[in-house]
Amino acid sequence: MGNCIVPYCDGPKSTNVRWTLPAVCFVWQCAMVILFGCFVRYNDEVDAHWPEFKIEKNITSDAENDFYFRYPSFQDVHVMIFVGFGFLMTFMKRYSFGAVGFNFLVAAFGIQWALLMQGWFHHIDSEDGMIKIGVENIINADFCVASCLIAYGALLGKVSPVQLMVMTLFGVTLFAVEEYIILNLIHAKDAGGSMVIHTFGAYFGLSISWVLYRPNLKDSSKLNGSVYHSDVFAMIGTLFLWMFWPSFNSAICQHGDGQHRAAINTYLSLAATVLTTFAISSLLEKNGKLDMVHIQNSTLAGGVAVGTAAEFMLSPYGALIVGFFCGVISTLGYIYLSPFLERKLKIQDSCGVHNLHAMPGVIGGIVGAISAAGATESVYGLQGLKDTFDFTGDFKNRTPAAQGGFQAAAMCVSICFGIGGGIFVGLILRMPLWGDPTDDKCFDDVIYWEVPDEEEPVEADLHYNNHTVANNHVEVTETRFTVGQQ
Amino acid sequence: MGNCIVPYCDGPKSTNVRWTLPAVCFVWQCAMVILFGCFVRYNDEVDAHWPEFKIEKNITSDAENDFYFRYPSFQDVHVMIFVGFGFLMTFMKRYSFGAVGFNFLVAAFGIQWALLMQGWFHHIDSEDGMIKIGVENIINADFCVASCLIAYGALLGKVSPVQLMVMTLFGVTLFAVEEYIILNLIHAKDAGGSMVIHTFGAYFGLSISWVLYRPNLKDSSKLNGSVYHSDVFAMIGTLFLWMFWPSFNSAICQHGDGQHRAAINTYLSLAATVLTTFAISSLLEKNGKLDMVHIQNSTLAGGVAVGTAAEFMLSPYGALIVGFFCGVISTLGYIYLSPFLERKLKIQDSCGVHNLHAMPGVIGGIVGAISAAGATESVYGLQGLKDTFDFTGDFKNRTPAAQGGFQAAAMCVSICFGIGGGIFVGLILRMPLWGDPTDDKCFDDVIYWEVPDEEEPVEADLHYNNHTVANNHVEVTETRFTVGQQ
């Protein structure tokens, strides 16, 4: 492993996380309680003083509470994070518990830490120094966690839950800084997070995977693949991600036309991606047969790529074009690029996040930059241009052309944070104390989970009694009980 | 095959879709991009000029944007189309990839084509000749696609993806014309699409199935059935359809009481259907055991049948009565009518769409006609009557009695379009160039999909080493690997 920096521990490793996992979970959850106690309060629309606030702000209807503008989208995003990402990764034959379970753990920790980190950067109340949270914050926390779950996709089956918790701790922190630089300092727009979430998350995970390169991973190759029903489980994840992506990209857009436009653009882009994914998959696989890996993943690329520009006046055919090319590029990536990355660059990408998040994310950033640079008052209207790009305050004199440049700069920031942060966190995760599996024990739930005994031979007793089976046969039968089960 | 019109090609058929499927996907997606570029734009509530539009129309709150009235329902409908229909069809032991995958492909194409076709008929802007789209259009596109997915239910496992794409191209076109005649010319009401969607879609699919009759389908009978876990997967589809049906029937109703009433009526009707389905299934199956086919399908019949009248003042007990009878009729259909249709009428209906969509759809049309004819001003109020039946413009003098007659006429139109269109499309699909499977290869994913190798015998090596197994035994064991897996 040429890229090794800290010395690698070659001794027999323990995968027992009996002390480390409970310790991490308990200590960090206690820290969350204390930090929330010191820093987090409800915002004005959540607080019981809302009736007074309404009078003060001259709000006539409860329907104006931000809850009603954002909560349905929030719930869709929430489903994407927990069921979407969780089940998408259940495709492996013996890593479904780890996929959906560790996804659950990591996300539940990440959303709390994200509320704090994003709060410190974005939502400090100037009066009392407290973080004031409401529905928009919990959407943003889910978004932040998405980047860590994308990174998990690159590492699936090769890391311990403790490593995932450590990765999430740093990942959320890096995300909050990167987001602050991109959205507040550079003042780029990124409604669906093509750059902030997907590009960052994917390069973060890929860099970690590069540092944690496992030269003998082929020893686990028997478990590194799907069985029939695990592919069907994964489609649950795919479809919930695909269906709710319009909510993801529109969830924190401005009220009214902004949310409306982001949802429509995403709907169209995703539809186009499906067709081109099927086309490439059938064209390039042997005998024209479709590959479930492509259908499960590449069909989502259009949602990633339209993220930054979702709120812009991309126009319906613009959204279709973005989706069209992303389906092609993402599927080609699975066929040609992933094997190349593993062989030449030593990047082992379990779920192919480079094809699903990194490339489409970069495309999304570029589409965002171009469409921002090309924005005109005739297309947006005077007020619409201001609202869409938030040309107010310090940025009131920024032109669309300048905005395009800043969007491109933001793209670079997200890549740098992803790669740099990933290498840093990867080195931490290489320390031989996190309980990760050896190369021949990857992709196996049995390391970290009580896996149920295989199905009891329900009517076997009967059969044993019916036939006087010879000793040899019993042996064969026993082999079957161990083996011939899903 | 007595009903054969064009000569049937008896030569060895190829099921390789390596060229046809990519060609169809690419060319049609390119056509979508071009047509959207020429014809489709955002409507006023999606466009960035919304702030100016608000001032012009004296709209005070962003909450009045149609997005907030319809988007939550849209997402529910979206789940029904992709997860509901997709997973409902996964019940077959070896056609889950095809069920959920081709459903995905067909729907993603169909929604784009539907936006165009429905746009040309309903949403042309008189000023610039463009189709203006918003959230209501994407709901309608999902509705339109539903009719093609219902048709797919009759054909499941017997057609190639290329045939499905061709069927969808024509199906959406026919739907748009039929919908225009029923909703605009006849001015019938059909909020939940009992007639427009379900009756049309079911007869469309059944007619295609009739034309494509496979006399030797019994050669595939080994795969034409469920296994334990595939029935559980199918319940995911059933439940998401069942739960979100109130959103389906209310999604495009008028704001306020219309949407509210449609949701309540559908909720009640579906609840009643469940009880009568369980009753009939237990009563007529041997030993009083329940049949999963009925529970998966007939429980949904009440949602279909209450579609047309969902927005009407059906009253809560009226909704229950509709659901009551539909559960009975649909379950009886599965037990007695489906075998009859296959044996006598040569209609092979893979999912039983005649019982789930055709009969309940017709019942729904009749219920709609009767309840429209019986509408009175005392029940609806003067304004309510006008709003509910849209007695404005050219139709301002229509009476409820006349409306009842027109509703019945609409019913006939949908049946005629379904049967006529189905025969026409069926004849096209019989051309021997679409790559459909032979009679003995139906219901098998292996034709169009890379099906994963069965689970590797994980611990088998160990056992091979432990026992010195005789040659014969190895053969037996090998047999098992091929066979004894799900």
Place this chain on the structure above:
Amino acid sequence: MGNCIVPYCDGPKSTNVRWTLPAVCFVWQCAMVILFGCFVRYNDEVDAHWPEFKIEKNITSDAENDFYFRYPSFQDVHVMIFVGFGFLMTFMKRYSFGAVGFNFLVAAFGIQWALLMQGWFHHIDSEDGMIKIGVENIINADFCVASCLIAYGALLGKVSPVQLMVMTLFGVTLFAVEEYIILNLIHAKDAGGSMVIHTFGAYFGLSISWVLYRPNLKDSSKLNGSVYHSDVFAMIGTLFLWMFWPSFNSAICQHGDGQHRAAINTYLSLAATVLTTFAISSLLEKNGKLDMVHIQNSTLAGGVAVGTAAEFMLSPYGALIVGFFCGVISTLGYIYLSPFLERKLKIQDSCGVHNLHAMPGVIGGIVGAISAAGATESVYGLQGLKDTFDFTGDFKNRTPAAQGGFQAAAMCVSICFGIGGGIFVGLILRMPLWGDPTDDKCFDDVIYWEVPDEEEPVEADLHYNNHTVANNHVEVTETRFTVGQQ
């Protein structure tokens, strides 16, 4: 069985429900139609007279219709009831049909009966004596049914569908009375139903299970457990419950800040629960391996426990603390308390509802009492205090301290109703006419369902032909077909 009161029928029992199940379903559904016809009508926001009502009440926007405040939450609750509860119980290797199917049946009946029972107690129109229903009623009906589904969790696999219907009939009735006493007479607050739904439902089910104690249940122990994929199915239930719990607890809160606050509190509490559940599970299971039973169930305890206080100014860290302890207590319950309850108290709790609903429910009641007693005007504001605790009408002079006492009293009422009602219903269910399985036939779908034949040996013919297998081997192979399948 020492606690036996009515004589137990020891003769051979029939599990054939061919007459009883259809009879119960038909007769009760007919009764529902008649009772709805006599008593149930639309309320003002559902009725077609809404345009006149709007003018009368000076409502300017359709967005003020309660439908738009509550419908998205309703759909989330609906998913929890049918997919959440249904799939959570699919964890058993051979009881998935019964889990998801009987859950479906019971809930579909229960919501109708609940609309009537809750209507008679809460929603009688004083003018015409009719029950007037709208979206809030169908949410409440779903809530009511939840308590019966919780009770089903204690009985899973050990009762017949007829017994479940009888249990639901009485359970809903008891619920409506208990709810009336707690919410109307005692005037306690219980937004998420920690007391009214969870505590009542859990003790109701546990008491029934106690009365129906099966001394020889170990005869069914082969089927009382999970297999790999059934645990993955159960995670679908877990995650949809977990994700949508914020909607459950906020669905019927007051518009505006009330709903907003309940959602945020629940979101936070649930996140904390996940971490402590993982911690305890890993700490106390052998070798630090995680147990799926805990992850599937205990992660939800925080949602139960924050139910009563969800609408209160619990503050974000308060919600985290509640979730923290519930994860710990619930997981400890699974490890230590459940075996004790079965061994010493003769309570067989199939799904561990004591750990998931009873204990967290009681904690929720206590948290509610304490946080109500500690409420101050400075924290809530004058109007906020009135709105949150509904200190109006007869209760306008109640103090927060008094409210705390009444909350505690409500807690006791729910426990008493649960235990007392459960014993009563349990005795009814012991009558030997309901078709329940014998002790050695529990947890098996084959009793009440047509279970599909195991997968056909697709390519077996081929192999039989290839090898001239000796007679003995064929026997072994046959054994496999019966046995070695999931």
